[in-house]
Amino acid sequence: MTHEILFAGFGGQGILSMGMTLAYAGIIEGKEVTWMPSYGPEMRGGTANCIVIVSDKRISSPIIGKFDALIAMNQPSLDKFESAVKPNGIIMYDSGNIIVPPTRTDVTIAAVPVDVEALKLNNLKVRNMIMVGAFLSICQVVDTGTVVKALAKVLPERYHHMLKINQEALQRGEKIVIEAATPLA
Amino acid sequence: MTHEILFAGFGGQGILSMGMTLAYAGIIEGKEVTWMPSYGPEMRGGTANCIVIVSDKRISSPIIGKFDALIAMNQPSLDKFESAVKPNGIIMYDSGNIIVPPTRTDVTIAAVPVDVEALKLNNLKVRNMIMVGAFLSICQVVDTGTVVKALAKVLPERYHHMLKINQEALQRGEKIVIEAATPLA
Amino acid sequence: MADAQVLTNGMETVWEKPRTLSETRMHYCPGCGHGVVHKVLMEVINDMGLQDKTIGVAPVGCSVIAYNYMNIDMQEAAHGRATAVATGVKRVLPDKLVFTYQGDGDLAAIGTAETIHACNRGENFLIIFINNAIYGMTGGQMAPTSLLGMVTSTTPEGRQIETQGHPIKITEMVATLPGTYYITRQSIHTPTTVRHFKKAVEKAFKHQMEKKGTCLIEVVSNCPSGWKMTPLEANKWLDQNMFPIFPPGDIKVDGKLVEKKQVISQKKEIK
Amino acid sequence: MADAQVLTNGMETVWEKPRTLSETRMHYCPGCGHGVVHKVLMEVINDMGLQDKTIGVAPVGCSVIAYNYMNIDMQEAAHGRATAVATGVKRVLPDKLVFTYQGDGDLAAIGTAETIHACNRGENFLIIFINNAIYGMTGGQMAPTSLLGMVTSTTPEGRQIETQGHPIKITEMVATLPGTYYITRQSIHTPTTVRHFKKAVEKAFKHQMEKKGTCLIEVVSNCPSGWKMTPLEANKWLDQNMFPIFPPGDIKVDGKLVEKKQVISQKKEIK
Amino acid sequence: MAVRGTVKIDIETCKGCELCVEACPQDTLAMSKEINNKGYHYAVTIQDNCTGCVNCALVCPDAVITVYRASTQKRDKDPVAVISNVKGDIKVTLDNPNVPGGVGRIDI
Amino acid sequence: MAVRGTVKIDIETCKGCELCVEACPQDTLAMSKEINNKGYHYAVTIQDNCTGCVNCALVCPDAVITVYRASTQKRDKDPVAVISNVKGDIKVTLDNPNVPGGVGRIDI
């Protein structure tokens, strides 16, 4: 099984680390992974995106034009990449930031209100983990438990007090999708 | 007719300008010429030499390994290039500077006491023109008259008062060889 | 525009974006000093009517696409070579006005030789030197002007003398060269300093018209992103940490070194 | 040897060629200062017993084959890059002694950035800077230190400020950098100045052993060939024309700038 | 009381750096709670006590602010808080008589 | 009178720059009229009044000169011209009593 996922959004939304965490979780589960950022002009701000491939076998090209899933964290990203999702693929988007939803009818679409959920957890920094949790509940690329382990690797020591809240965020993300499962299916 | 001549000696002996004057004279007579210095390491002093080719037809290679004539102004130059003269060629050398004369028997050899002659003219700067005069009397590459014209071109204006003494030197050079003609032949 | 309802009838416009500054939105991070400098520079060119006479040279650095913002003819130079490029321009167009717009990495590291020799030849152009003590564009590495102990991505333990030497005061160095005419260190983090800076730019262009030689204006500036601060924090940090090492004030005026470092005048002043 | 008959029985040798100077005949022109500097340098290394601890770096310039004369390990550097090469050497061999031997073209033109940044980092080595106001090796072109009005093969009408700028005083410039510890300008055209120069070299090596930072000794030297003078004329010209622009004396001692230019002591002195 | 000056802010270009807020001697400006299309909180006027001193425009890196001043040099007292162009629940500060008035705040 | 010092000159390495001649406070040295194998006139001693002051050796760019000094510090007057190692017709200058003696000429 090979999963080819695109994470996209504003710089500063934690796009790259979302992908990195997922990739690390893949490694922990003994899979092959690549994480490929699109590094933009040498300036702060702007948009950021990364491709993550998690696979059971050796990964040939880390560069792909079509994706199994798109995680879009802002409007421009959704607009730009909606058409790059394979038929029967998945589009997850941050409904707090995205006003015009996707229009494709041949893919699974999930609107995730990460802001609202993050506020519930009293921590806006975990928005991206809520999204990851939500995504994994739809597409089990790796175990959420592994993601927590991966976070312990990805986060520098000084942030390890944040592990717990991130774990909660992941679970929160999983849960809301399950709650909303029927309308999404 | 093509003449391939090598001038060689110490830097400062006017080796390069001897060749240059001859080449310019060739041009004035409507011939093809090349003048090729061997430019040594980027330092003052040391040895200097140049190849001059004067020909009636287009000159192919300006680089040659064998010469019709060698004008040697010091011992190392004579030692180094004696063997590079073609059979039946000419070796002219400054007998004031060269103690061990050439040993070849298949070439015309002329020892020219340029110092002595220059002293007679009361001008040590014209040694090289004495040598050119001597050479031309043996091998008429160009007319000595043309050489005088060439000098007017080669010498910067501020040295034009030197033209007359150079002309005398040329003639002096011609004369001593003619005087010595019998033993040389 | 949301402010359209604000009534401005019977009012005169006392400040508006100069038309020499293009409509293109600048890519600089919020609060970055580059924008302020661009704005003032273009104001002066506008006010003095120099748009058709001025050629700008901006090398690689955050301001590499300054040509998108400055509505004048411009050349983008290789990293460190702005003064060489400007020499080429100015020598063939001696009656035009030329300025370079360089960062500290550009002017004081890779471009050191070009900077010093342009000043030594007294190239008759203006050097605008944005000293933000960091390599902004490439993501916050140490610059030659980074302060001792300053944490950057290549000095995670702070800049150490042993391996990285001292912050270099190249402005003071070039002031010692007879080719330079007007050398000053300015900043643009408060309204008053912006006014002073503008005066300095005007002065430098006038000197250039009179063919006085090289003028250099160092702008002690910020890099909120590289310093990892908010713009307000950055400007405060600049005031407290940069100024002791890079004190503002004129260093050379009318071809003469200013004996005591002159502090920017405290008296009230308005445009 | 023709002098063999000179009687030296019962006499002590008070000066002989140091064994650190190789037997190879030097290629320098008659009277060229390079030879004197080589000799003194090798004397010091000999006297101080540093032959096995010293690595020299000579870049392109007339002294490019200094390695043929100096009986120590040496590296030949690209034109202008001697201080960069020396940085590489010294950083990996911090307990060895390193010096560069550079001409004015090398150190003050193409190598300006490397010179200034090595000094700014306070690289713990000695820079010997031979200022002969000309590019000797390439046949007498203008150097950055050529005097105003000086005729060279690239300034046939004399050096003009307008196109070639002023002779650059890079020694004074690097003295302002905190990384430098001992900066002095010497000459070697008379017995006394040779003695002074030797003292300076000894001092610099001692500072290096104590890891004090960069030491630079500028030697105001001659180039009889490039200047088109006899050696005696050249030394006289040096005295009369070079010294007013490049006054001899210490510029920075023990890490502190010397306030007034100290003139080389006039009192009698013998080795 | 007549309005002495006013500013127009291009809120879509504003990057929310707050430098103008800091620079305004009248506390005329504040940051919106709303964000613009680029995701920045932008500067807004929260009082109509602007003197047209230009400080805000001088420090604004993005040349976002245009400043107007009343042609007549009438100087009234008693400023009144006029709230304009507010999208969120901004804390509105009334003109503080202790704030130095006049035409330019002095900074070093 | 005893000889106080003397020098040995490697005439084949000498490049005839004359710096030693200029530097010698005793006028002990002069240039030969003859040339060596490299074509240079070389330095020779023309008097035996050398004091072993080393000046000549210090300025010699080619490290051609070795200097010896009498171990005893006897100082005799009356220098005598001793001509050594002369190949050509060199003009020999006798020691000039006006030349400053002593151990080092002061130059700047």
Next chain:
Amino acid sequence: MSEVRLMKGNEAAAEASILAGCDAYFGYPITPQSEIIEYLSDQGRKRGMIVMQVESEVAAINMIYGAAGAGARTMTTSSSPGVSLMQEGISYIASAELPCLLVNINRGGPGLGTIQPSQGDYFQSVKGGGHGDYHLIVLAPASVQEMADFVYLGFDLADKYRNPVLILADGALGQMMEKVVFPNYDPKAHKLPKPWATVGKTPDREPNVITSLHLHSEDMEKINLRLQEKYRKIEANEVRYELINTDGADVLMVAYGLTARICQRVIELAQQAGIKVGLVRPISLYPYPYEIISKLTEKIKGYFVVEMNAGQMVEDVRLGVNGKVPVGFYGRMGGIIPTAEEILQNLQKFVKTVSVKEKK
């Protein structure tokens, strides 16, 4: 040390250089390689490496010269414009035969260009961007693991041949993350003695001199001949390549680095489309695997080269092929990475032309 880590290619190369016992690093920041100097500024310094951010690339390469000449394992890294600035220094290092490791994280040119990945520096790397006849040993990694592995290999080859080694990788390889395992590499066991280094002349030997100057042509020609002899030896011993799916293939793609990875995907897609293609992946770009390319001509209808440039390696492939089969090319420039799909499309066109030819 056999822990599996997720790292950027740049970081992997940096970590590997620490493990390879690199004594000293001198460099200058430039995108997309700055992670190397940043990683070393932290980890390298902590673990005893001399790590210096210096005034320019020109200074950096000449510091490498000095440090290598003094016997150190030493490395610099940069990206295209910075590498161009190093060309004089590289020529000096090659001429003086100093072992060292250079890394070029290639971005799009010419000029300032773009910071996006490119393979536009192929010619500069393999034909010699500097003056004179010299060669770098050039290695082209295709994965993050190889970004690490080629660092040890590079240092070892540099020592073995007293020759500078260049790792040429496009920007994407520097920026992407993959898993990487660091082997047990004992630098002490690998570092060769350097009796020629300038470390201070001891009484038992003549002075050591590092130089590339030989004023007399005869001497310089001797140096040139010695270098050429060494290059022949390198060409005989150090050619490295990978053959993927070459058996039974009608057409072989030739690609290195990232494009070789993408071509592997092309093979998968082509199989689905019923086209029999394989891949020759040169690992050493100098010495170039001319021989295998020549040999395989006997079994195939054509070669199809894929690069992120205007077609530079094509010349080397053609030199290997020597007219025996047609050589096609597809490339993208300016920082654009071609997708497997577009390569396939162009490959199909090529397959058609060579098949038509065959029929005639």
Next chain:
Amino acid sequence: MSEVRLMKGNEAAAEASILAGCDAYFGYPITPQSEIIEYLSDQGRKRGMIVMQVESEVAAINMIYGAAGAGARTMTTSSSPGVSLMQEGISYIASAELPCLLVNINRGGPGLGTIQPSQGDYFQSVKGGGHGDYHLIVLAPASVQEMADFVYLGFDLADKYRNPVLILADGALGQMMEKVVFPNYDPKAHKLPKPWATVGKTPDREPNVITSLHLHSEDMEKINLRLQEKYRKIEANEVRYELINTDGADVLMVAYGLTARICQRVIELAQQAGIKVGLVRPISLYPYPYEIISKLTEKIKGYFVVEMNAGQMVEDVRLGVNGKVPVGFYGRMGGIIPTAEEILQNLQKFVKTVSVKEKK
């Protein structure tokens, strides 16, 4: 102006640049090209050219960028190590499409090497020593007359294609004297308008910008494609070569510059020895005369390349030949100029092998 003068190649190039209306020269001394800067410092300045000896080759090439961008005819000259230092700047100039003239008086490398003549910078010149995909138009004179003539030609081609032009000549061509005639060349009639130059923005147009930066890959690729299109045009229009004695020849030598002159002597000697050889002399090294080389394969038994390097142009000849006939090579390095006699000797060996092959 039709006076015949005796001049060094360097001086002839310098004089020609004055006559060609070169507005500004920026350079740095280096043997064996210093005569150019020296001649211009005297004659150029006197006759109104801006002539600057500047701090380094790096500065010089960037001043060329500035001056060319400001619309001037401009030139710099150097020799091998100095040219290596210019590679970043050259890549920028090529990318920004600025017309200018560069001259490399090639000496022996690599490294500091020797100051004697060499053709060792062939690869650097024609394949691109700088980063990225670009080409210089490269002209190889073979006489002092051409040292002058190619200066006008070079400036004109530079203007026509907005592309840097390089004159590549070995040191001997710079140092040797031959007669030279300067034609009547009116710069005003040749200089093309440069509406893109940065001379001050007038109200009637948008700002002119000289840049090589294109942050977005799509934009950069467009630039790359435009450049490639230009190169195809140059390849179609500007190939220059000379054929000497090719009719009826069994073997053709290929040589450029000074070696082409020597090979003419070889032809004479070979005729005496009863061998039928001719010479293809590429004049433009880029664009390279592949086509004629390919065409002539039909009539000959082999090509024999002669260079003063380790065999760099051989690759281009082989690319032209494409396997049809054998390609031999003879070269000298380190500053040694091969004599006609030694070339002949090696040529004879080659002739023997190709004749044997033929028999089989």
